[in-house]
Amino acid sequence: MNFDQLQSFVHVAELGSFTAAAERAALTQPAVSLQIKLLEQRLGVRLIERVGRRAQPTPAGLELLTHARRIIQELAGAEESMVPHRSGIAGRVRIGSGATAFIHLLPLAISKAKAKMPGLDITVRIGNADDILRDLEANSLDLAVVTMPASGRSLEVEAFYEDELMAVAPKGAEMPAAGPDAAFMSEKTLLVYEGGNTRRSIEEWMSAGGVRLKPAMEFGSVEAIKELVAAGLGWSILPGLSLKRDRTDFLEARPVRPKLARRLGIVIRRDKHLTRGLREVLKALRETKAAPASA
Amino acid sequence: MNFDQLQSFVHVAELGSFTAAAERAALTQPAVSLQIKLLEQRLGVRLIERVGRRAQPTPAGLELLTHARRIIQELAGAEESMVPHRSGIAGRVRIGSGATAFIHLLPLAISKAKAKMPGLDITVRIGNADDILRDLEANSLDLAVVTMPASGRSLEVEAFYEDELMAVAPKGAEMPAAGPDAAFMSEKTLLVYEGGNTRRSIEEWMSAGGVRLKPAMEFGSVEAIKELVAAGLGWSILPGLSLKRDRTDFLEARPVRPKLARRLGIVIRRDKHLTRGLREVLKALRETKAAPASA
DNA sequence: ACCAAAGAAATCCTTATGATATGAATAAAG
DNA sequence: CTTTATTCATATCATAAGGATTTCTTTGGT
Known part of the structure; x- marks a missing residue:
């Protein structure tokens, strides 16, 4: 028939x-x-x-x-x-990301990609790196932006953005000009972001400086910590990314010594077929890398 | 493609x-x-x-x-x-019907249609009118015989058989010669068929007579009610159809006053294509109407 | 104007083979 | 002793070549 x-x-x-x-x-x-x-x-x-x-x-x-x-x-x-779909007018890109990277890095890239390809359908899932990467491997996400290192042999990681960690204090607090070191920080009341690769980096940094991380409180939200520090409730060590935009008039921020950075990576499956939409998003992300968070 | x-x-x-x-x-x-x-x-x-x-x-x-x-x-x-349409003579007609109509009306029609078209494959589904009509609309039935009124905009209804409702009593019970009315019936122990259009007709008839229907018991089977009445357990009001054939020697039946009838209709989808088999069945049904339940 | 038969063309399927990812088992390292 | 790499076996999809089937055209009836 x-x-x-x-x-x-x-x-x-x-x-x-x-x-x-x-x-x-x-x-x-x-x-x-x-x-x-x-x-x-x-x-x-x-x-x-x-x-x-x-x-x-x-x-x-x-x-x-x-x-x-x-x-x-x-x-x-x-x-x-x-x-x-044929003419590349329509498409879909499913992005997974951590909250900080999303808030400060993705909006610009997404708007750029959308400008190039108006019919593109972009969805973002916020989560911790493990969940995001698992979804990526299961192919329920097309692209992830997470803190490195990202394990998984079927995944391909591309270094994307170096995000320096900063000591953050209430406005007016005195801070060593060369930047505070681990010993200095260990004497402050520390509000720490709980879990994740960033937290682990900070722990290692303090260990290397000969002291243990003794957080006074832990929070699940970087934005919350910023508010608390601005209100004078303590110090913190936060991604520079999250400090670029606002609250700078209530916060004192300086790079820690020795320098500590978390590296964000773009992750995709090794065997992922690159659709036009995906290519556009990748390109937009790489451009954003050059001029980050300038919006 | x-x-x-x-x-x-x-x-x-x-x-x-x-x-x-x-x-x-x-x-x-x-x-x-x-x-x-x-x-x-x-x-x-x-x-x-x-x-x-x-x-x-x-x-x-x-x-x-x-x-x-x-x-x-x-x-x-x-x-x-x-x-x-296959092989000219063979075909299939799926009929849906209520139990009473089926038992007393369809066998004759079916045998007539089969005599004309031996290869015809006829299946019957018994159910209440709502279900039957739904299946008809879904085209999982070709033809329905149900009590009117039958709703449904895509359906075409043809009045087919007038079935007078009869008061039924055990043999020897005394019954007004002109037929019992609502007031008379309301004083008897009534065994009523539950649900359906027939039940509704009876309720309306009693309301019109100024009394309320007070059933002593309700049953899902007309045949069961007949047996019970024959056994002297009470009276009932039943479709004349169901009384034509048997048990007449144990039952006293008389039309009620004022006359009450339920009208059976043949229902098909308005856009239904009439196959030869379907036409034969329709014809046989209409003939049955003239000489009902004479077998 | 439609049907039938035979050869030609195209399509489609199967077998065989290769590449890649996954999962388990094993070895190595913290 | 748990966690992380490495290795090997296996399952899956892609590709290529050969062959079988289908489908079309040509030619000649009815």
């Missing part, structure tokens, strides 16, 4: 002639005869009544005609619906 | 695997790979994302999936619709 057979049948029924139907389908007349014959065999029903030189649908043919027309129309609709 | 290709695509998308899809279609895996590839080439869109050992539909694929499913379903419908 073929589309061609149905199409030919419709033509024959409409035109009342095998020859005319053949002509319209750019076929020879015997080909059409055969198609109808096969269709009739397949369905076990006579579809076209050959009387004299007229070809006329039987009752069964008449009923099939309505079905066939609908099927052909549906088919055209299916084809039609693929056009936006 | 082939049905097979679409079918394979649907299978791959649903099963998430080329190999599994191949197995289901009784093909080899490369055949399925090729079909998908050709389909993708034809449409100019990537439909299945092959990532790792999993296969999942792209956004374009997801959209095509809905179309493809519909097309395949339409095709099956087309094929199905040819079955009644």
Whole structure:
């Protein structure tokens, strides 16, 4: 049972002639005869009544005609619906990211990609690196922006942004000009972001400085910590990214000594097919790297 | 663009695997790979994302999936619709009916239709009017015989049989010669058929007579009620149809006053194509109307 | 104007082969 | 002793070549 057979049948029924139907389908007349014959065999029903030189649908043919027309129309609709996808007008990119990277890095990149490709459908999932990477491996995400290192052998990591960690204090607090070191920081009331790679980096940095991290409180939100520090409740060590934009008039920030940075990476599956939308987003991200958070 | 290709695509998308899809279609895996590839080439869109050992539909694929499913379903419908026409004489008519109408009206009509068309395949579904009509609209039934009124804009109703409701009492009970009225009946122990249009008619009839229906017991089977009345457990009001045949020697039956009848209708879909089998059954039914339950 | 038969063309399927990812088992390191 | 790399076996999809089937055209009836 073929589309061609149905199409030919419709033509024959409409035109009342095998020859005319053949002509319209750019076929020879015997080909059409055969198609109808096969269709009739397949369905076990006579579809076209050959009387004299007229070809006329039987009752069964008449009923099939309505079905066939609908099927052909549906088919055209299916084809039609693929056009936006074909021309690269439509697309989808599912991004996973940590909260900080998302807030300060992705909006610009997303808007750039959207400007290039208005039909692009971008979704973002915020989560911790582990979950994000698991989803990436399961291919329920197309792209991730997470703190390195990112494990997983099926994943490809591209260094993307170096985000220096800063000591943060309330405005007016005194801070060593060369930057506070681990010993200095360990004497302050520390509000720390809980969990994640960033937290681990800070712990290692303090260990290297000979002291242990003794957080006074832990929070799940960098934004919350910023507010608390600004209100004078303690010090913190936060990603520079999160300090670029606002609250600078209530906060004192300086790079720690020795320098400590977390490196953000763009992660995709090694075998991921790069759609146009995905390429646009990647390009926009790499451009953002050059001029970060300038918005 | 082939049905097979679409079918394979649907299978791959649903099963998430080329190999599994191949197995289901009784093909080899490369055949399925090729079909998908050709389909993708034809449409100019990537439909299945092959990532790792999993296969999942792209956004374009997801959209095509809905179309493809519909097309395949339409095709099956087309094929199905040819079955009644097949081999001239064979066919199938699916009838839905209430239990009473079925037992006393349909057997005769069915045997008549079968005599005319021995190859005809007739199936009957018993149920309440609502379910039957729903199935009729869904085209999983071809014809229904139910108590009117039958709602449904896509349905065509033909009045078919007037079935007088009779007061039924155990043999020997005294009954007004002109027929019992509502007041009279309300003093008896009443066994009533539960639910349905017939029940509603009786309620209205008693309301019109100034009394309320106070059933002693309700049953789901007219046959059961007949037995109980015959056993002297009470009175009832039943369709005359159900009293024509048997048990007359144990039952006293008389039309109620004022006369009360339920009207049975033949219902088909307005756009239903009349196959020969269906026409035969309709004809047989209309003949039965003239000489009801004489068998 | 449609049907039938035979050869030609195209399509489609299968077998065989290769590449890649996954999962388990094993070895190495903190 | 748990965690992280490495290795190997296995499962999956892609590709290529050969062969079988289908389908079309040509030619000659009815």
